[in-house]
Amino acid sequence: MLRLGYYLTKYGRAGGAVRLRCLSSISPNSTKIPESVCIIGSGPSGFYTLKYLLSHPNAPKKVDIVDSSRVPFGLIRTGVAPDHGDVKNAQSEFTQIIEGDNASTDVRFLGGVAIGEGEKVKLSDVEGHYDAVVLCHGASLSNELDLPAYKPDGSKVQSPPVVRVRDAVEWYNAASWAEEPGFREAVVRRGGEGLNITVIGGGNVSLDLARVFAKGRRGILRDSEVRDEEIEEMAGWGVGTIGLYNRRGAYQTAFTTKEFRDIYKMAKAGNTALRIDVEDIERSSNKESLEEMEGNRPMTRLIKLIKQVAEDDEVKEGEGAQISVRYLRSPSEIHTDEEGNMKSVRFELQELSGEKGAQRAVGTGVFEDVETDVLVSSMGYKASPLDERLPFEGGRYKHERGHVDGKVFSAGWCKRGPKGIVGTNIADARETVGRIYEGTETRGQVGGADFVEFLEKKGVEYSTWEGWQRVDEIERDEKRLREGQTRNKIKDEEKIRRIAMGR
Ligand SMILES: Cc1cc2nc3c(=O)[nH]c(=O)nc-3n(C[C@H](O)[C@H](O)[C@H](O)COP(=O)(O)OP(=O)(O)OC[C@H]3O[C@@H](n4cnc5c(N)ncnc54)[C@H](O)[C@@H]3O)c2cc1C
Known part of the structure; x- marks a missing residue:
């Protein structure tokens, strides 16, 4: 598990040194502590949000990181140029965050789950299952x-x-x-x-x-x-x-x-x-x-x-x-x-x-x-809103230090617009997590059933982190790599689905 404190990242250095402070602690009795959080999007902003939630002294009991894709990491995988190995390496940092010693928090990756108005799962469905929801879905329109x-x-x-x-x-x-x-x-x-x-x-x-x-x-x-x-x-x-x-x-x-x-x-x-x-x-x-x-x-x-x-x-x-x-x-x-x-x-x-x-x-x-x-x-x-009711202007959510509306927060490109390098998402996610712990309707109504039960009832075929690990293992299998190549991607969507689902 990466430790919070005085941790300098290589991306932070590239854009000017970023020194991270410890987030202030809140009394465990405070009603503002979110017990369950859903992060929508597993790109850099999603993973940095996860990092700061997990390293908070009052870390949530449960964090789910949901993505429409079965392969995580957002633009690190599909945007950053393939000859920029140092930037692609952020994947290892994100892997350490989710696979680290997160003893007090149950963390799950749920792949293949698209959230939005035209999708099987609406944002309101997600809100009904968590104390706080963080939108980290990037900016996927041109x-x-x-x-x-x-x-x-x-x-x-x-x-x-x-x-x-x-x-x-x-x-x-x-x-x-x-x-x-x-x-x-x-x-x-x-x-x-x-x-x-x-x-x-x-x-x-x-x-x-x-x-x-x-x-x-x-x-x-x-x-x-x-x-x-x-x-x-x-x-x-x-x-x-x-x-x-x-x-x-x-x-x-x-x-x-x-x-x-x-x-x-x-x-x-x-x-x-x-x-x-x-x-x-x-x-x-x-x-x-x-x-x-x-x-x-x-x-x-x-x-x-x-x-x-x-x-x-x-x-x-x-x-x-x-x-x-x-x-x-x-x-x-x-x-x-x-x-x-x-x-x-x-x-x-x-x-x-x-x-x-x-x-x-x-x-x-x-x-x-x-x-x-x-x-x-x-x-x-440019981004588009996951729900028309949310305040949205100029291709991004309107927010107050990451707080969008009710129990909904945001980080990354959908929060600040499509600019900045990977490292820019560090301070951005830290601000949003800090804001979550200040409260504002983070506890709202939470339905009894677990979100995964809800997905199963809806017939949404979600995949897990273990599913991604199987894909990852094949893509990094030395037998498939030429000299100097670190990953040989599987492109076929259906093949990824089968491997991720263990079929
Ligand atoms: C072409 C390109 C090259 C770049 N090269 C560099 C570089 O060399 N160095 C550098 O530092 N930065 C680079 N950047 C910038 C960097 O990629 C961004 O700063 C960073 O990816 C933004 O992170 P994000 O989490 O906000 O969004 P994203 O990385 O886009 O992640 C968003 C995630 O949300 C998921 N998602 C989207 N919609 C939904 C939905 N409806 N439901 C569920 N999940 C959803 C997506 O599948 C994705 O995984 C580049 C950007 C681009 C576009």
């Missing part, structure tokens, strides 16, 4: 790119051929629900050498995608989690260009220095080309942007690196994929062939307008067309 698309004769295309970055990320992460048709189908349909990928949005997820595909092109993913099947496919795609497009300027860049340095290193080693246009940086460098940067050390460091890349002719000529980062360009329309297949994207050049800290990109009336075979929308994730 912000859509809504662009008109036209055929050569000027007629409109009904379903513009845009794919979501989420589909691409889930595909190379072998998520059992990775959508097909989706990203992969768009690539396969085009086929052949010189595939041009245009990505709208320039955050870390877009950089992940560019790096993984560039590595795929060069066949250097063998020491990652990517399965042989996907490695072989990527090597055969013949990725030519990967353009990452930002509406605003270089000083408003959304990716972080560490991620960008990884790609720069790849380019330095000759495994990809990396280009940033000096002119884009000059157009980005208005007075307001320079003022925005003052005193902002991370941004100052990042801009320095961006300029270094822009001026480094050596990395412009690397082998393999040709990655470019473009600024001050906003997509305005899509052009397809007669069949509605992607041909090009029209961008309108932008300029910045407005005061320091509130600059907007406005169109200049100048357009350019970019040849594109696959258009990927990477404009961020």
Whole structure:
């Protein structure tokens, strides 16, 4: 069991040291102590919430962690890039939390249990069985790119051929629900050498995608989690260009220095080309942007690196994929062939307008067309509420230090929006658990039957932690692994179900 106290995590360090204080203790006689808690979602925020509940001096007697998937860990498994082994390692930390010496608490993982309005199990059903419920279900929807698309004769295309970055990320992460048709189908349909990928949005997820595909092109993913099947496919795609497009300027860049340095290193080693246009940086460098940067050390460091890349002719000529980062360009329309297949994207050049800290990109009336075979929308994730009655605004729950309504609390991306690294969820979950112990209707009405009995009556086929352990054991079986690979995922949903259910 991981001990609370002065515990520093590697993710905390990455984003600035996080020192954790002991949570204040509440008298065991207090009516505010929750005896049973349900955590909905087993991603980082769910596991950190579990950690702080278990290490509280008045830990609950029962904590259930429920997930719609039979495999735990949320985006650690299906979002984080497969070549980021250090981040994927958070799974071991979470495993220690649930498998540790939790003597005073009965902890259960219930997989395959989706909660929500269209599901067999509603949030109100969960509320009826616990003193407190913590929503940790993340942000699984995508912000859509809504662009008109036209055929050569000027007629409109009904379903513009845009794919979501989420589909691409889930595909190379072998998520059992990775959508097909989706990203992969768009690539396969085009086929052949010189595939041009245009990505709208320039955050870390877009950089992940560019790096993984560039590595795929060069066949250097063998020491990652990517399965042989996907490695072989990527090597055969013949990725030519990967353009990452930002509406605003270089000083408003959304990716972080560490991620960008990884790609720069790849380019330095000759495994990809990396280009940033000096002119884009000059157009980005208005007075307001320079003022925005003052005193902002991370941004100052990042801009320095961006300029270094822009001026480094050596990395412009690397082998393999040709990655470019473009600024001050906003997509305005899509052009397809007669069949509605992607041909090009029209961008309108932008300029910045407005005061320091509130600059907007406005169109200049100048357009350019970019040849594109696959258009990927990477404009961020968003959450949706599990129950319409809950206060929800701007893609996340409205809350007061994690308290949403009645006995319902939240942590993670559905609480603070889809931003921050894995480590950001530590302080976030700690705040929510602290708030649970301050009370506010945490004890409400609790039905007599156990939640598992309720699931059985409803005919919900739930799986357990032991079920996941069986899947985990197979995925990490050395006989299935190539050298340097730590996990060979099972992708088939039905197979996972059978193994998890012990059939
Ligand atoms: C593509 C991508 C790459 C990333 N890479 C990094 C990285 O390299 N380093 C880093 O530090 N951070 C990275 N992050 C950020 C990190 O993944 C998040 O900070 C973190 O996963 C958020 O945790 P969460 O628990 O709020 O949500 P999630 O991780 O999304 O977990 C939510 C869980 O809830 C479950 N769930 C959803 N709906 C329901 C429902 N209705 N009923 C029951 N269960 C449900 C899901 O199955 C899931 O298991 C990345 C994020 C993305 C999207």
